[in-house]
Amino acid sequence: MIDLENISFDHCIKCTVCTIYCPVARVTHHFPGPKQSGPDTERLRIKNPELLDDSLRYCTNCKRCEIACPSNVKIADIIQSSKWKYFKKKFRIRDYFLSHTDLMGSVAVNYATLVNFFTGLPPVKFLLDAVFLIPSKRTFPKYARGTFRKWFRKYAQKKQAAFGTRVTYFHGCFVNYNDHSLGKDLVTVLNAMNIGVDITRERCCGVPLIANGYIGKARKNARYNIASLQKAVVDPGSRIVTTSSSCAFALKYEYANLLEMDNSSIFNQLNYITRFIYDQFQAGNAPPMKPVTIRAAYHSPCHLERMGGVIHTIDVLRRVPGLELQILHSECCGIAGTYGFKKEYYDVSQKVGGALFKRIERVRPDFVITDCETCKWQIEMSTPYKVLHPVNILARAFER
Amino acid sequence: MNYDCLIVGGGFSGLTCGIRCQGAGLSTAIISAGMSALHFSSGSIDLVGYDHERKIVYRPFEYLEKFTGAAPDHPYAHCGVETVRESLFFLKDVLAAEEMEIHNNGDENHFHVTGMGTLKPTFFSQRSVFNSAISQAFARKAKIAVLNFEGYRDFYPELAITNLLNNSLFRDVEISTGKLVFPDYGDPQKNPFEYRSIDVARIFDTIQYLDEIAEQIKREAGDAEFVAMPAFIGIQNYKKHHQILQMLTGKLIYEIPALPPSILGMRLDDALKSRFAELGGVLIAGDMVKGGDFRGGLLDHVHTQNYGTARLRAKAFVLSTGSFFSGGLVSDARGIREPIFDLRVSATSPRSTWHSPQFLDRKGHPFLEFGVETNGRLNPLDAGGNPVENIFCTGALLPHYNPIREGSGGGVAVATGFHAANQIIKACG
CATH class of the missing domain: 3.40.50 (Rossmann fold)
Known part of the structure; x- marks a missing residue:
């Protein structure tokens, strides 16, 4: 039986507007574009998964097709879910490493200097390219020494109790393992606005897991994050912020639409940081700023x-x-x-x-x-x- | 968020209104749910092409002077003929600022050729569709070559030519056909691409292919002085590449509007959005207004799908959400509704009177003339029949005109968007 809930592809009127605005179809003839990879062939895949076309792997899940669609078809969601529904699961060590950002990060931060040195070495890059198919031309993001959480507990946490208003900060993997300065700056900014920062238990939001087809793991993380965050926002006035636009997008939209998880307990309280700051500014909490040039x-x-x-x-x-x-x-x-x-x-x-x-x-x-x-x-x-x-x-x- | 003017709908009418408001110094935002009907349009701008007997109108302004007196509810009557004229030439200037050339035949309509090979009266066209060189070539009955791109599924030159030759203007014109191919693509049948206008347009947008394409055009067109092709000569670089191709081939190259996605329409969309952004306007794309709250007979704020509980406030709101196709009007078993505010709609009843029994009825279908009832200022009416003075309805959402039968869709979009903007500027200033 066809799941009647999932027929958004039926609203497609074949206007091809999504393909116009697809950044991938613009540069390669190997991707037939979101219309064909999404709503057109979804109806075939529902009938027979053998009709799966390899070319839909080219989709980056940027969602620009959904912004362009005049008929409100969830084109990118259709393509994403087809990737993990119909492609045969094949273990690929590269994809495993790329997508399990928190596992990689928690190990790498202990040997950050070493890891950063090695991933920058031409012979290592050559090897990664030849064996793991990670392009040698790509530079790797540097790992930080230690985690942001450790820094926060050691240097910032105590001072936060002094603030009457506090928000929960979902820092994400990037701040925790790669760039502490962004997390530190967030504490500076919110403290300057007379708002304290709390952190709670969290796992990778799931964006890289979804992209690489680790849907079981993504759902597990989602369940963990929803449970942990909803404990932090029992009071309807409390707020969760993130400094990563993709973490925010996953926690709010990918969880509900793609992973089919119930995130309503955190949906309205969770926002990307500039939306939160915007609301604060609007409400009059706008401390003076000095010029930056x-x-x-x-x-x-x-x-x-x-x-x-x-x-x-x-x-x-x-x-x-x-x-x-x-x-x-x-x-x-x-x-x-x-x-x-x-x-x-x-x-x-x-x-x-x-x-x-x-x-x-x-x-x-x-x-x-x-x-x-x-x-x-x-x-x-x-x-x-x-x-x-x-x-x-x-x-x-x-x-x- | 707080704006002077908040426009719901980023189509032709909403963009015209937004550019006028932002250009006059009002802080303006446009909320748009998906790309607009410009992507389905001919890319020419019709003012009024046919009278009530379906006869061709040659001098639209003269016609409108008389016509609007007899049809006081028509959107053009609300605007006034002088404002209609002003709005069109305002638009021409806006597009010129984006280096887009728009041509008109003085105060008269001109014709553009359709993908079916029929002729349609229109007022403004892009340079590759109408200019003095083109009209002279038509007048001298120059030989025409209609070329297509192999693998392109949305244009059939034989059909177009058969229809063209039926027209008295083309009766003794010599017309040939030919095909262009793109060698690197191999066999188009085996290619995952399905060759829509956009795929071919990307080839024409790429400078390194132009020499090869020009050679093919010369070979396929033979001694024809005039080459007609479906409108796929590029999006970003269309202006330059069209000129280069004309130079390399020594032929006039004419673009025939084809099936969606409309490349000619996209160029208009690009230019208008670029102008709006350049002036400092805010475009909120991919979001949908779900409702709003009224206070003291005025609309206070709206809320949207993405912003959840956040309120978007403005002094004036413009509703340019389009007709049924764009979701500005919806129909169900109970009747016709305006889905955001449930504004009062002009429609016939019962349901069986909504459409004519024939699909291609020359009189058009009655549902095309349904829409949100307004006063002359384009304010909709509340449940008590009083106008909501800070909402303005524009474009295809309006009733009492038939864009298909009259050939007036583009003109009404531009004129009512402009008319609404003028009043908002006055009210805010």
């Missing part, structure tokens, strides 16, 4: 676009005195999480981002600003510019 180009990540969060980031940034902000035309950077770390997609990934890189070069900013850590890796690797998070900018403006 930065000329920056802002890149809006796909998942933030899908959530409709871009206007909050732009609004918050526009309030920073001295920040000269150039908004870049909204385009995918191409990395799509772990996609750009795979040899078979590396060239596509770089081509997708090509237009964005050119635009950044034309602006010649001091910095690029974006909300997503993987966009940051992609832009830092492919352009000469350093990439900051909106919270990094706010921290500078709030610093005493």
